[in-house]
Amino acid sequence: MRVHNKPPYRVVQWTTGNVGKSSLQAIAANPTLELVGCYAWSPEKVGRDAGELCGIDTLGVVATNDIDALLALKPDCVVYNPMWLDVGELERILSAGVNVVATAAFITGHNLGAERDRITEACRRGGSTMFGTGISPGFAELLAIVSTTICDRVDKVTVNEAADTTFYDSPATEIPVGFGKPIDHPELQSMTAQGTAVFGEAVRMVADALGVELDSVRCEAEYAQTTTDLDLGSWTIAAGCVAGVAASWKGILHDKVIVELNVRWRKGQTLEPDWKIDQDGWVIQIDGRPTVTATISFLPPADFQAETIADFMVLGHIMTAAPPINAIPAVVAAAPGIATYNDLPLVLPRGVVSVG
Secondary structure (H helix, E strand, C coil), rough: CCCCCCCCCCEECCCCCCHHHHHHHHHCCCCCCCEEECCCCCCCHHCCCCHCCCCCCCCCEHHHHHHHHHHHHHEEEEEEECCCCCCHHHHHHHCCCEEECCCCCCCCHHCCCCHHHHHHHHHHHHEEEECCCCCHHHHHHHHHHHHHHCEEEEEEEEEEEEEEECCCCCCCHHHHHCCEEEECCCCCHHHHHHCCCCHHHHHCCCCCCCCHCCCCCEEEEEEEEEEEEEEEECCCCCEEEEEEEEEEEEEECCCCEEEEEEEEECCCCEEEECCCCCCCEEEEEEEEEEEEEEEEECCCCCCCCCHHHHHHCCHHHHHHHHHHHHHHHHHCCCCCCEECCCCCCCCCCCCCCCCC
């Protein structure tokens, strides 16, 4: 069911964690979008104004955990920002004919196994579309795909991400990747492969854009340990445990790596080996004719106010939240089913120009 294809698009914000707050602020500021509802996962947030929850003026929209009430609002789209996706939740939303744009570790959904079929069937029943993105994976791979369009031959697509994540205090997402585990833990490789599996989905998206069907997609990882106990605020990594994770997702065709997505994350100043990260960001390289290199970095605007490292981290939340929000018009207009950037027209940043 297509509710309508013209702005303002009626939007429900799903959760108000770090990314959700930035998402809600962006929705409230965008004249092409109308915030009609807000889902609160935490009981203490239920009944409070959505604006209050994200640190802006009240919006007249009260947060609720009543899913049926939110679906009864007949939104065009749910902006879905929980830390981990819930297939049951997505089934209810999509079956009700409501489109979803998500940041919850979803690109193609193939890592869900049979659970992916539940999402596909929900889209079919509701005539709705499921789309997942973020800054990385998501936007970074879109830039890589765009970069290949000036080539008449592509030999390999590589995206390298590097970041010092010392001040990214999120043990719930980092421990599953391997952080904090003993450096000789026997399950480290499998943990990293599972914890970063969404990058494998992004490999397949890039390959699909190139029109090739990969023989296999695999993950290889290496680790660095902290030589002293590392206090990260809400948790501590003990000496001899993992404080650096490097994962490489490779798409293979005829024994040749066609797509490679690499991430290198480190914490603290006592790393062994001492991986050097010159600048947080991404380097995209297209080996081909011509060979193309693009470096993506980010800085705060002149009017940005930050008193703490946590304040500065808001930039990362904004970059994660913005890609799915900007995709809302294209997703609302898309055919039912699971969609990636390959299925959408060029995503345009409507309603974001500052004219004040």
